[in-house]
Amino acid sequence: MRTFVAAADAGQFQEAAAALSITQQAVSKRIATLEKDLEVRLFTRTARGARLTIDGQAFLPHARELLRVAERADASIRPGRRALRVDVVNRRTAPAVLLQDFHRAHPDIELDVVTLSLDAYVDAAIAAVEAGTIDATFRAVPPRQHVPDGIRTDHVINESHELLVGPRHPFANARAVAPAQLTGHRIWMPGLDDRGEVTDYYDELVAAFGLRIDVVGPVFGNETLLDEIADSADLATLVGESSRYLWPDSYDLRRIPIRNPTLIYPMSLIWRDDNPHPALNKFRDYLDSRRPDPTDAGVWMPTWDRRAV
Amino acid sequence: MRTFVAAADAGQFQEAAAALSITQQAVSKRIATLEKDLEVRLFTRTARGARLTIDGQAFLPHARELLRVAERADASIRPGRRALRVDVVNRRTAPAVLLQDFHRAHPDIELDVVTLSLDAYVDAAIAAVEAGTIDATFRAVPPRQHVPDGIRTDHVINESHELLVGPRHPFANARAVAPAQLTGHRIWMPGLDDRGEVTDYYDELVAAFGLRIDVVGPVFGNETLLDEIADSADLATLVGESSRYLWPDSYDLRRIPIRNPTLIYPMSLIWRDDNPHPALNKFRDYLDSRRPDPTDAGVWMPTWDRRAV
């Protein structure tokens, strides 16, 4: 591909060969092989060079695109020059929205959004940051969480919860609900088991408001969950407010804000203080510009104190 | 790349090897080479297979994208299965807009928009259609134009002209102008020389309204032209209405509609009747749904009768 593009740009094989530091014959051979593989003539050879055929013209932009993608693929992992790699717990939460917005604001900055395998507790994520395999991660950082030297955390997101219900649910037409009203109602959050700080959060939430959260059943994927909730008259689930920007509205589901108090899930950015990646500072600046309001009244946040459970 | 993706999907080299019809050792070698080239470990080898590292996870989507692009590149020219290839005279005219819209309406249909070299008259374009190197082209087809058997034409576009002027031009603030008002004004259309039916059109236009069209000077590119017009108090040029959807508004240029009569440039789609490409019919259906109004009053169209000049 590189040879094809070089030859197309140069208009002749000889010059392309020079640019690639190989012989003209090698270029000729490469192009011939490509033409044989594609079963199409790409150049018309003349005495004064080689001009693209129609097929060649049609192929050229694809070839360039391929080289661009290859370049980006390489840049995404080559140590020392790779894209900024940020971990999010999952792609339907506030950090993902934030990263999308950041990308819109700075399209030139290469980003890689990864999701560490599901058994990653804060500790595992912090270890990954420390090891340098990821540049940053968004996590809830309980006060008692041990943070090694050289690792910094910054509380940059307050994600508030909404109740997601189907049209037949008692709260389907409510403008808002208070956590106290949820007492006795079933809240279904499959897959919410054994996940470190996340379960700690919901344990504390349950204890604080007398909620009933079911975690039964395996996770068959998001569509199944939404389907069941849409059909049910008593199932509900909690989702982050940001997910409204990430889901299609295809199901007949209602999002009911939760008020008095609002249920906040706090998240911090975690990164290595000595990470020299230039994009990291830009990302932190961006987060700074959207920092959540200082906690005010009407808001519930976890204490993350095990004794509260 | 294919091997990497296969191994990532399979979770083990052995199975990937089977899928690729090579030995496990070959897969191992390929992955090892890739890792060496990238200077990054992509898999952690375990006794029960190979799992992606963080780096591998970050790389995977890029690898998939590369394969997709390669697939599309191949599809764009492989005879018998290639994308629908449509020629437009240049990428700033109505056909280009139409193709964009069509692509939005049918994102699944692969399109290749090409531009035949500039010396291509209708005859050359028709020959290209006949030879099958392009599936269709948009051209003005004068009534006297010879069209071979098996080639069909359909008048699907009426592009109306607008006058493009800088802020100091006398018409800069006009809501509209009539062709008669343009008598004596300089209209600059560099590059408009020796272009077959296109020049015929403007020749007839000049004769009909006593216009003065300058074609002096080489074409240095669009930016230069726009620059000069923006700066000049008496230069103007004619552009198609559709170009408003294709140009940025970065220059301080005014588009003045031309009325009484509107100046129409008619264009037809030209294709081979026996072209079996499935996308061709869909494209024609689409064009049908946007067919221009039957010519009504207040419109000027060329007769393309040489004697009129």
Place this chain on the structure above:
DNA sequence: TACCCGTACAACATTTCGTTGTGGCTCGCT
């Protein structure tokens, strides 16, 4: 502890790839 499964390493055969050498074609100059 003995296997089973999966990966890595080694040696060898085969294919691919790049180089040098050469011929043929076309354009432009004399």
Place this chain on the structure above:
DNA sequence: AGCGAGCCACAACGAAATGTTGTACGGGTA
């Protein structure tokens, strides 16, 4: 018209790569 310059294709050879078979190593598991 003849000749030289410039460019591409084909042939032959050596080097590098790639794939295969054979084998060793290591971690789960019965």
